[in-house]
Amino acid sequence: MTRFIFVTGGVVSSLGKGLSAAALGALLQARGFKVRLRKLDPYLNVDPGTMSPTQHGEVYVTDDGAETDLDLGHYERFTGVASRRSDNVTSGRIYSTVIARERHGDYLGATVQVIPHVTDAIKEFVTADLHGEDFLICEVGGTVGDIESLPFLEAIRQLGNELGPERSMFVHLTLVPWIPSAGELKTKPTQHSVKELQGVGIRPDILLCRCDRPISPESRRKIALFCNLRPEAVIPALDVDTIYQVPIAYHEQGFDTEVCRHFKLEAKEPALANWHHVVNRVREPESNVQIAVVGKYTALLDSYKSLAEALTHGGIANNAKVKLNWIDSEIFEREDAVYHLEDVNGILVPGGFGERGSEGKIAAARFARERKVPYFGICFGMQMAVIEAARHLAGIEKAGSTEFGPCADPVVGLMTEWVKGNQVERRTSNSDLGGTMRLGAYDCNLAEGSQVADIYGKRHISERHRHRYEVNINYKDRLEQVGLRFSGMSPDGVLPEIVEIPEHPWFIGVQFHPELKSKPFDPHPLFTSFIHAALEQSRLV
Template sequence: MTPLIFVTGGVVSSLGKGIAAASLAAILESRGLKVTLMKLDPYINVDPGTMSPYQHGEVYVLDDGAETDLDLGHYERFVRTRLTRRNAITTGRIYANVLRKERRGDYLGATVQVIPHITDEIKRCIDEAVAGYDVGLVEIGGTVGDIESLPFLEAIRQLRSERGPEKTLFMHLTLVPYLKAAGELKTKPTQHSVKELRSIGIQPDVLLCRSEQPIPEGEKRKIALFTNVPEKAVIDAIDVPNIYRIPMWYHAKGLDNIVIERLHLAGKVREADLSEWERVVEAFEHPRESVSIAIVGKYVEHKDAYKSIAEALTHGGMKQGVRVDMRWIEADDIEAQGVGLLAGADGILVPGGFGQRGFEGKVMAARHARERGVPYFGICYGLHAAVVEFARNVAGLGGANSTENDRASPHPVIALITEWRTATGAVERRDETSDKGGTMRLGSQLCRLQPGTLAQRLYGADEVHERHRHRYEFNDHYREQLGAKGMVMSGVSEDGSLVEMIELADHPWFLACQAHPEFTSTPRDGHPLFVGFIKAALAERGRRQAAAAPAVAAGKEAVAP
């Protein structure tokens, strides 16, 4: 049986359970253990694929096409393990599995109940996800006391009873707030959170106490006394300058030693080697230069909607000692106020998205980048915007658009495959009543790069795999027409039938891809496209500064006595 670490949270949400789990996994991996992570989400959606970014943030996509919670992104950025759909389970999926079995007659006429049928299915999914690993970390979404989380908490309580304390560890993340008016830290919320957890039969083995400042030893002793947790296992998880410091913080506090001792893993481990994380922190905290990147999206008021984009940009800068200053700009605002909002940007990135709102603002951003020679990086919908803009303003295809936004477009340069793969090439009406979930091109797919292109130089390879999440594609009927005007189809699908990447031959750095490369960027390795984009933005910054220098010098000379 794979030893299991269960990560729960209390008091409030957004304390950072995912980061805590990922950081502990990173330390254990550095000690030679083969680690995997899993998220149990209490919502009834089968997956977050159809959920609004405003409610749930980014939908993170795995190699096998699973649409998951953004915490899976934290996991993959902190450990080398590549996750699958087995690592992301929701209440909706659990119930769907149980109902499917009930309809097949697998329960032999029994009355299907939360206990044992739902909890047994949860335990089965956990076992399936962690099989073959030295240790598995399982994060339970939500907070203790949420009615939705109770079946998951009951399942992990049963696992402790079945496997014993030497194969299971409960790690509880809670809040120790500082009240400025009183001038002191308050431990009562943590005490009540643990009391709630114990009321359902779970005694935490480790407490991670989130706080704005270090917790005094006296307060730790108080927490240990009232929660029945050993004092050495009460660990202050203070706010740090960046999340990549957290593995080193927990290691310094001895968290990994507590886990290894409790789960009897001493014979499998070596000394921790966190040198890679030390280099990451050094690059992040001591940049030599900076660049300004304008991100033109439609959910920018909710940053978690573009979590992986922000991380990948940061990684691309860290690889070159560059701090990336991100300017989040609503595409709607560009439509209303013009491209002047992009002034001073060293690079422009247009990320993925869905729907008509803000699309014309993205098209305007692509045009501004093309005409002004500003580095442009389009991702998914950002490719669609770039293709539509080029078709309209360079190829002279008036009214060009995506059929996602204009079904009557005379030039549907972006469309569903089923719309343009017809005998005549005419756009056919799709079924508007079909289910949305699971109908996209999802997961890792091979892309062939054309020799001599920017993309091929950046990757240093002729074939790459990137993760997809989209329904609409470049309409292949326009490939030759747009190519004749200077658009380079630098990446195509394995069979050559789909355009995956485009570039502009006469532009310093203009690249757009249908896939989502941000999902495979990590702080230790970065991603070739993001590294190249930041490098181009740095060159653009230098060019603008050089162009401004004579004017500045002339101004100083004019006012000299």
């Protein structure tokens, strides 16, 4: 029997609903329960795949090829439960489903309305594709009071009524701000947020109160009194120095205890030794390493959320603090890279789309290759490293990518055909942008004796992809003759997946996104190896 926990937010956005849901999932998991997490997103895009990273943050990709909200990355990192396409839905996808059913005649001539047709579609999504989970934690995006979120709130209200308190509960995250001029915490924003939630028929069972300092027992009692709760159900959600402290902090404040009390469950105390170990590694590292991330979406660091966490995981594995220097790649198109990269111990060029900043990324790859600085190129970062090698090692001066327009030597070009499972996927330059890339998990064969085979400790791997351009296999021989080894290939030998420079201390480019599978308790081997190489480089300086 699956129990449903709905997480909503109020007052302002960006309070951390995703982290709260992920932390609760981790705590319930540590108590021996099987959990699954889902996200309802109110925006009208079908998925975030065509949204700007500087507006929405990164696009998280699942094994089954869904482009989803970045909070699903938190869910996976905290619980280790692989997310699926069925774990994230937007208003756009819900309305598309409803309209398609209407066009098909499924509603038998009925007037199609938000209630019951849209809300029924939402409830179908929430309750579908479950396989014996004890808990389904469902986060509702946005803030209570937003017009866009009303159908979702109505749907979970209905579900709560249908399931009853034995199988459902509502957790509401709010803000308790400190007002310096008054010298006190103010509970009124939380009171108003709860009133807004009650206005749509939902009474929260637990309040998570975000604050930058401890909330006094008097304030907790006041919030409880005005919001019809027991004081124990008002849980302080204080700022912490690392997100991996959140499950520990919530347990200390009794969050998971209150959840178990609500459902009348007797459960063992959670085993949190692993979380304490991770937090201690983050807080008390033995060494430091400086990594430059040369990207094009550095105006919003959420664009690289999984990447930053994966680098942290690499640091945890090496007992080192990873200091990140975020550099806009366009800088290198105006200035010499040496002024910004001379003191770093490693250079990482992440994924991206479009021509803007591409020459800067090529300059960063050249600096790393010539100066023997550890280099990690991911997706677009691999492609730019290959173009750099083609121009400056193989003498292909006009090497470029067709992503930027026609070029004399298309070292990187549009993929028009590839194998997915037992089917052949085909695309053209006129295909829709949304959902048409090479998405999700694909197998890769590693060359015997290669550096990456040694790092992974095996010859066959599976990694997640998100791209529509690929290194042109027709240039493979010319590039390998000048020292760039194609050490990872698709099983059919057509698509280059990994390149490396054997004569370099650590120079690896991958077409996939390894950061999407890294976890604090299971750091990705490429990030672990990259940080180790950067530490070795720091000792040589």
